[in-house]
Amino acid sequence: MSAPFVQVRNLRRVFDVSKPWLNRVLEGGHLEYLKAVDSVTFDIRKGETFALVGESGSGKTTVARMVVGLLPPSSGNVLIDGVSMTDPRQAPARRRLRRRIQMIFQDPYASLNPRFRVDAIIAEPIRAFDLIQGERDIQARVGELLSLVGLHPDDRLKYPHEFSGGQRQRIAIARALASDAEFIVCDEPTSALDVSVQAQILNLMRDLQDKFGLTYMFISHNLAVVRHMASRVGVMYLGRIVEIAEGRELFARPRMPYTKMLLGAVPDLAMSGRQRVPVKGDIPNPIDPPPGCAFNPRCPLAFDLCRKETPELIDGVACHAVNTAPVPA
Amino acid sequence: MSEAVVRHKVEDRGSRAASPGWFRRTLDSDLFYSFRRSKITMIAAGVTLLFFLLAIFASALAVQNPFDPAQLQLMNSRISPLWTADGQSPFLLGTDEQGRDVFSAILYGLRISLVVGVLGVLFSGALGILLGLTAGYFGGAVDGLIMRVADVQLSFPAILIALLINGIAKSVLGNRLDEMSMLGVLVLAIGLSFWVQYARTVRGSVMVEKNKDYVAAAQLIGLPAPVIMLRHVLPNTMGPILVIATINLALAIITEATLSFLGSGMPETMPSLGTLIRIGNNYLFAGEWWIVAFPGLALAALILSINLLGDWLRDALNPKLR
Numbered sequence: 001m002s003a004p005f006v007q008v009r010n011l012r013r014v015f016d017v018s019k020p021w022l023n024r025v026l027e028g029g030h031l032e033y034l035k036a037v038d039s040v041t042f043d044i045r046k047g048e049t050f051a052l053v054g055e056s057g058s059g060k061t062t063v064a065r066m067v068v069g070l071l072p073p074s075s076g077n078v079l080i081d082g083v084s085m086t087d088p089r090q091a092p093a094r095r096r097l098r099r100r101i102q103m104i105f106q107d108p109y110a111s112l113n114p115r116f117r118v119d120a121i122i123a124e125p126i127r128a129f130d131l132i133q134g135e136r137d138i139q140a141r142v143g144e145l146l147s148l149v150g151l152h153p154d155d156r157l158k159y160p161h162e163f164s165g166g167q168r169q170r171i172a173i174a175r176a177l178a179s180d181a182e183f184i185v186c187d188e189p190t191s192a193l194d195v196s197v198q199a200q201i202l203n204l205m206r207d208l209q210d211k212f213g214l215t216y217m218f219i220s221h222n223l224a225v226v227r228h229m230a231s232r233v234g235v236m237y238l239g240r241i242v243e244i245a246e247g248r249e250l251f252a253r254p255r256m257p258y259t260k261m262l263l264g265a266v267p268d269l270a271m272s273g274r275q276r277v278p279v280k281g282d283i284p285n286p287i288d289p290p291p292g293c294a295f296n297p298r299c300p301l302a303f304d305l306c307r308k309e310t311p312e313l314i315d316g317v318a319c320h321a322v323n324t325a326p327v328p329a
Numbered sequence: 330m331s332e333a334v335v336r337h338k339v340e341d342r343g344s345r346a347a348s349p350g351w352f353r354r355t356l357d358s359d360l361f362y363s364f365r366r367s368k369i370t371m372i373a374a375g376v377t378l379l380f381f382l383l384a385i386f387a388s389a390l391a392v393q394n395p396f397d398p399a400q401l402q403l404m405n406s407r408i409s410p411l412w413t414a415d416g417q418s419p420f421l422l423g424t425d426e427q428g429r430d431v432f433s434a435i436l437y438g439l440r441i442s443l444v445v446g447v448l449g450v451l452f453s454g455a456l457g458i459l460l461g462l463t464a465g466y467f468g469g470a471v472d473g474l475i476m477r478v479a480d481v482q483l484s485f486p487a488i489l490i491a492l493l494i495n496g497i498a499k500s501v502l503g504n505r506l507d508e509m510s511m512l513g514v515l516v517l518a519i520g521l522s523f524w525v526q527y528a529r530t531v532r533g534s535v536m537v538e539k540n541k542d543y544v545a546a547a548q549l550i551g552l553p554a555p556v557i558m559l560r561h562v563l564p565n566t567m568g569p570i571l572v573i574a575t576i577n578l579a580l581a582i583i584t585e586a587t588l589s590f591l592g593s594g595m596p597e598t599m600p601s602l603g604t605l606i607r608i609g610n611n612y613l614f615a616g617e618w619w620i621v622a623f624p625g626l627a628l629a630a631l632i633l634s635i636n637l638l639g640d641w642l643r644d645a646l647n648p649k650l651r
Binding site for chain 2: 065068069070095098099102105107111112114115124125128129175179
């Protein structure tokens, strides 16, 4: 088997959240860093949907922005189709790669420029990469893309504010497809939408994936959505991946206590009366994380080792209780 | 009829005509609606427009060219306005010491004042927008440098800075300073003293806009920073800039008038409204009130209407007051 389409290796991002220099000198205090993402490693195979789930502040979006190259990582590497997103020597290759990577954003009210007409929004990648010459052909392509996402070709003459949230997200998808992208990073594409519209957008995305063989990296905090979309799932907690598994496997047999807790929080419409692990506590302050495993203050299985050592990701799970001690079933 | 068209119609009632043309859109816009609802604004706009037209067609409306000494006759000096006992045709608003028709002098002076004001606003706007965009988009040290310069400048009154620049220009150019280059110096002085407000406003808006995802989408396809700034960010900051530009037009005209009144602006051979007021000021106690009163009234009316327009624009573009 060939190398995975996307390879993320030991990705790490630290934000400087210290007070300004002058305030530090006058008021005391020291440099403070927020470790948003730490040693994140995963692969995405061509044509699959890899989902990253986690609570707010777990670093999902930061990972997504580093993968597409919007944010430089503090260390680590992202390889897409063999091209590094960080290595300055590979800049020309990266420029060619850009066309094939696109992103769908969370808030469809902020991701479309309010001053641009829809045709200008969708045609921008086409023009930027010089894919089609001639205004007539560009307009024809824009109309085609709009039909593809379930809008009318004449909608290209309108402004974003004339559309609903779901329709805007369709426009954003059309823009992502405009440059014939192969890899689309979706940063919570449905969390700003009504539940009824969410399903439409998700089904549209799946249809497009089947049609064009797209590869998705899907960021979400909604486990029901992830179950619907993902072939593989990575669970993030405080900047680290704590469990990574095939989607079916993860939902059927979660191993890490945190994953169990997350799944326990999913509403159970069938009212099967299954055993739940109740959610307790909050995500700790990432500026001052607890020593050892970041999950230890909330973990029902935590023991001494968990408070001293950060667990490695072994066989898809980063948990001392799973990897070293027998877990009570 | 195909299914797609039916669906389209149902979904988008009210905006059927996708592109109704620029003129039609302007008439339908919220802005024009609020304009028509405010009588004061319409009057102010009318007065402002009238002043601009008077300035543009000054040479056709004036009975003499007050800048041309050959057309002035000392015989005609100090004639009072037409409707007073000593009034003489064709001097509608009377004449001054030099035999200059006050009405003609106001028309030509208005032209100078408006040219200086508009050019000053354009210059300060361009400078302020450019610096504000740069500061807001790049942040960090660039931002710090530009904004500290702005802070320093803001601690001096604008008129003082304008006086300073004027003084420097005068001492550098000396005798070579003719009327036209004096006009240029005034534009420069006004531009350099008013850029701060634009820079601060644009910087603030840019810092909000640049974190929105449409900017990220543009970065993603590899557009260079200047293109993103000018094509994506700048148009979304134009609302407040328009308001500031309108109010600053009045401020720029006032500043020019003040400089000219203090004698460091337009010379008497090519008077602006401020210069006319300064000249007239000398004759006020001699009973020749018309030399100062009419240019003063013209200036006041112009400033008032531009300010009223600016106030309306600020309210009309403020989403919280809609």
